[in-house]
Amino acid sequence: xxxxxxxxxxxxxxxxxxxxxxxxxxxxxxxxxxxxxxxxxxxxxxxxxxxxxxxxxxxxxxxxxxxxxxxxxxxxxxxxxxxxxxxxxxxxxxxxxxxxxxxxxxxxxxxxxxxxx
Amino acid sequence: xxxxxxxxxxxxxxxxxxxxxxxxxxxxxxxxxxxxxxxxxxxxxxxxxxxxxxxxxxxxxxxxxxxxxxxxxxxxxxxxxxxxxxxxxxxxxxxxxxxxxxxxxxxxxxxx
Numbered sequence: 001x002x003x004x005x006x007x008x009x010x011x012x013x014x015x016x017x018x019x020x021x022x023x024x025x026x027x028x029x030x031x032x033x034x035x036x037x038x039x040x041x042x043x044x045x046x047x048x049x050x051x052x053x054x055x056x057x058x059x060x061x062x063x064x065x066x067x068x069x070x071x072x073x074x075x076x077x078x079x080x081x082x083x084x085x086x087x088x089x090x091x092x093x094x095x096x097x098x099x100x101x102x103x104x105x106x107x108x109x110x111x112x113x114x115x116x117x
Numbered sequence: 118x119x120x121x122x123x124x125x126x127x128x129x130x131x132x133x134x135x136x137x138x139x140x141x142x143x144x145x146x147x148x149x150x151x152x153x154x155x156x157x158x159x160x161x162x163x164x165x166x167x168x169x170x171x172x173x174x175x176x177x178x179x180x181x182x183x184x185x186x187x188x189x190x191x192x193x194x195x196x197x198x199x200x201x202x203x204x205x206x207x208x209x210x211x212x213x214x215x216x217x218x219x220x221x222x223x224x225x226x227x228x229x
């Protein structure tokens with residue numbers, strides 16, 4: 001079975017531009033979460049979506065937005081790019097949102113490396 | 118104070134050594150706990166979930182102490198291939214969902 005897929009794998013943008021990153025979850029998984037990972041740090045939670053609804057949001061500015069589609073795939077949009085947005089953007093999917101039963105275990109895609117010049 | 122704190126590392130150990138990773142979390146409402154492994158320039162991969170009763174998977178043993186808000190990972194008989202960054206992960210419930218918080222990770226180098 002295919003794992004979580006993300007596109008593109010790499011992206012170079014300039015300050016002020018916007019970017020759209022895409023994620024397809026594992027088949028049957030209904031929840032998608034987005035993370036930003038800068039060098040030397042652990043991933044930072046951006047958004048969680050479940051059944052097309054936002055269920056969680058991290059401490060990121062409104063320039064960051066996301067959505068989930070009926071087929072459970074997701075997009076992350078970042079507007080007015082800053083140099084500090086350069087990072088690895090990770091998408092993770094999980095079967096459900098119920099905690100403590102294993103169905104919330106997240107599986108990560110390979111990420112999109114974004115460089116803002 | 119960070120929500121999830123790990124040993125800063127890096128740890129440099131010889132093959133065959135036993136190495137322990139420690140992690141503390143600040144939110145007592147945290148519900149589920151994991152260790153992930155991340156190789157250089159790769160995505161995090163689930164190593165194991167962590168249960169209150171403790172759990173073992175081959176050379177890897179994870180422990181959870183809810184009273185102390187402490188999680189550990191023990192690797193026995195370490196191999197060269199264990200060299201990676203180990204990430205402590207905690208899920209904190211939100212209304213209708215949860216927030217996943219990663220520690221900064223502890224880098225492990227296993228040398229021959």
